[in-house]
Amino acid sequence: MAIPGNLLSSTTETIDPNTSGWTPKLNCTIGLGVGGRTGGGGCLSVRSVAAGEMQARTVSSYPVTAGTVYYAFSDTAGVVGERIGIRWLNSSGTEISVTWSLTTMTASSGWHRVSVAGTAPAGTATAQVLLSSTEVGATVSHFWENVYLGLPLRTTGNLLPFNTESTEVDASGWAAVVNATVSRQVPVMNWAVTNYLAGGHTLAVTAIAAGNASVLAVDRPTVTPGVEYLAYAYLQPPVLTSQAWIELRFYDSVGNQVGVQRSTLAPPATTGMYRQRASMVAPANAATCSVAAGLDSASAGQVLRLETVVVVTAPSLQAGSVLPYADASFEQGVAGWATATGVATLARTTPWGNSFFDGAYALAVTSATATASTIRSAKFPVTPGVNWRAQVIAHAAAGSWSSARVRVRWYDASNVDLGASTGNTYALPDSAWYALPSDAAAPANATQSAIEVVATASAINSVLHLDQIALWQVLPLTAVEALDSGGYVTLTLRELPVDDYTVTIYRVGQDGSRTLVRGTSGLINGQIITSDLLIVQDHEAPIGVPVSYRIEIRSLAGAVYSVRTSDSVTLTLADINEAWLKDPGNPQRNLKVVVQQAPDWTRPIDQAAFVVRGRRNKVVLSGMRQGLEGDLAVWTRSDAERQSLHLLLNSGNTLLWQANPGMGVDDMYVNVGQIAETRTGKLAQDVWRAWTLPLTEADLPATTGVNGPAGRTWQDILTEFDTWQDVLDTFSTWEDVLLNRRG
Structure with a gap:
């Protein structure tokens, strides 16, 4: 699966099936290596022509916005240290500058992560990814794969900004508190190939002298008293006997510390990276919070490294549990x-x-x-x-x-x-x-x-x-509710088995027919369960017809774990003159319209007629008769409805048309051709519009997933942007804010 938000193509990202996304830039040749991590088996082999630095770059230059922070990473392996860079280009393709990562501290022939982030300079129009290593001789290969370029990848819901979480830009998000210096280092870290939140740079806390050493995040995000928060980070202690810790701290409105919870790492047999967690309910007078980390009884020069530092609202390990x-x-x-x-x-x-x-x-x-x-x-x-x-x-x-x-x-x-x-x-x-x-x-x-x-x-x-x-x-394991105002059914599944099980959800009609229900990744058919609570909004449930839901839960091996069946529920549409037009992948665009006239249908067919000499009747060869085609005439009654219908139609996506039973039409997936929008009267201020929508019957879009914020909340907006003007400058519409679709 492609890295979410990657500007690079799948071939350029994974170097499968070929190296067409890459080209030599300095002192190297490239080829297709073997033993890659992403499943296809290929990787990029960059081979030195002579001793010295060699560089490879992406063939394509990717559009970026000046003043915006971008992030790049790659997994790599070789016999020397390496670095990764983002090359900024102007509109004519001329290099403005390069933002380089630090060089890896040591070499490793095992796969490890390098990364970099930086702000696109003024005048930047496009960017390329640069891969660099300085070899000690000719014909030496360095290997690269799993390459990303795009907006920063950060933990959803993190109260801390991207640079404080990752230190990929610099170490300015952190300040020394006691007996410490703050810097960045790139140790060799073999992260899981799909752990896209972990980068190459780590925060390095170095003890100046023997004794306790600590640092504190500069940011003070706001908190709500009485809410439990969780802070966590990967910690890498210098030695196994180190007392490494992380603290969640709370402050009042004038900056006085009013609460603290420390969590000390008990490291196992090796000094790797270990995620340590600390949680606490925000005190009644808490206004902000921060994260601290440090070493107790450190020796002079010892280094504690931190990666992926996060503060979030504490999760519930079981939906509805009252335990902190x-x-x-x-x-x-x-x-x-x-x-x-x-x-x-x-x-x-x-x-x-x-x-x-x-x-x-x-x-x-x-x-x-x-x-x-x-x-x-x-x-x-x-x-x-x-x-x-x-x-x-x-x-x-x-x-x-x-x-x-x-x-x-x-x-x-x-x-x-x-x-x-x-x-x-x-x-x-x-x-x-x-x-x-x-x-x-x-x-x-x-x-x-x-x-x-x-x-x-x-x-x-x-x-x-x-x-x-x-x-x-204890609430019902399966609950179902019809929301007529929105034209959808909400299905709630509780106490699901997690991680090692899959779920398939069918909508069951009166006649017993089963139709798969749509989720975020398409039709929910063997979807891995990641939470004990699953809420599905079925925007394709029929109108005026009772339906129920069948839920099949299986082990990863395919064995049936359990089968559930919901109660029946019926969506209603109060006005028989209205109909729903829905975008299955973007339900926020769904719209009720007034039907002026239903289509008069035609069903085209491809035919070829041949005249046979001496024979009265032609020989006609026919293809399969095609689906329904016709013009649907509807009205919109306000400027808001008119704008909403334009938004619905803009994408050209396959739509779902639903009317009340008894209106002579079944629910139908349709493609809409060239539309016509006219006024209904002579008065300029009249907001009613008459629309002609040419419809062509279509198949159910099986692979279309339901777009959504993917867990994003207003807290993420608050963390990522300093002012509302920054939000307005970044997003064109509120839908773009919802989907994190930046201009």
Whole structure:
């Protein structure tokens, strides 16, 4: 799959099936190498003609906008260090300048990442990607693949700007706090080929002298009190004994620090890059936040490196769960968990990545004796009188455990203990991870709850690991709702299995016919499940006809995991004189119009007639009769409707025409030919318009996906742009803002 937003073609990006996207620029020849990373097997081999620097560039020059930041990266391998550059050209193709990355600190014959970002200078019209290495002799090859040029790739929802997240432009997003200098370095990093957020440059925090050293992000993005936030970054400590940490800090409106949460890395056996997380609920007087990182008890000259630094609203590990991230995932400690009865001790697992179901750590419950212990969470708010589900993911890490019982303890507003639910008891037969759910109805006066795990060890020094703990109100697994005003049906799927499963969704008609439902990547047919909650808006559901939905969930191997069926639902259109015109790939453009006159249909056919001498009748050879063609006459009733219809028709996409049942037409996919727009009267101020839309019947566009913001929020706009004028200068329409489609 192509890198999202890449200006380069697929062939230029992957060097498959050939090298046609590249050309030598300095002291080199190019050829098709083998052993690439992106699936096609090819890579770009750049071979030196003589000792010294050699450069290759893209054949094409790609249109860019002066004053805008662009980003380029590539995976590479060779016997010397390398760098990547963006070459800026004016409208006549003359080079203005080149923005180069730093050179990789060491050479590596294994694939690793190099990258660079910079602002297109004044007068820039196009850009090229440059690949450079300085070889020590002739006929030495350097290899490149997975090349990107485009707008910066940043973590969706990150409160920090791109350069603070990545340090790809410079280190100006960071400042030294104690005993440190701030710089950038490009160590050899072998990132996953599809980890497009990780680049080549890292933030280097160097201890000036022995002692503690720390740095702080300069940016202070705004936060909302009472909301939980998550900060994370890849940390690379200098030695395994280093005390490397990341902190999420909160500040009040005048800049005083009012809250902090530190999370210390427990590195495993090698000093690689490890993602460390810290989460905290913003205090009541918090106005902004920032991220700090550092080393405790560092030696002079030791370096801590950071990559992909992020602050986001903390995710819920289970949709609707009331547990904060810290209490559910144990990334920075045991949070609010404690031993209520028994001898069990609690700690965060160590080292990093040794045992986890989410993140990199879990809660370790250690029992010195073969007895039962009750461990209990902090209290969390609940709604009384409804059903709740507690779930713990557990595995026996050492010794043996005869059982684990999961239950919920209830409290009223005065913290009076209302007792615990009966709970469910589970056996733990081996060391696999098991989901242990337990349902219970909250008492009428309950306002708080705590999760309890009664774990019974059957051997001394037994260890039980718990992770991804959740408590959520039990809602229907499958819910469906018709939204007549928008002309679509919303299908909500809850508690889906994640990562190792696929989902297929059918719309089922009254006659039992099944039609695949459209999602962001096209028809939802074997789509990998990445979240336990999936909400689908079906804009192609028929009008006035009951439909239901069939949901098939399968393992990656194709075995059926479960099948769900929704209730029936019916979309209605109140005015029989109205019809919907919809763009399946851009539902934000869908429009209701008043029908003036339905088409008089024709069905063309390709025929050839031949006269046979001595025969009365011609011989006619016919092709297959084609679909319906005819003119649909509609009215728009306002300037807003007129502009919306132009927007709908501008793309030339295949549209869906839907009318009320009984109007003599079925739902139909159509292509619209040359349109005619006329006034309905002589008065200039009359806003009504009469339209003639030549329709040609079309097939369902199977590969068209539903465009959307791909997780973008107003926070991303706030982070990326300083003023509203910057937004207006960058985007032509609000739809462009939604889709991040920059001018």
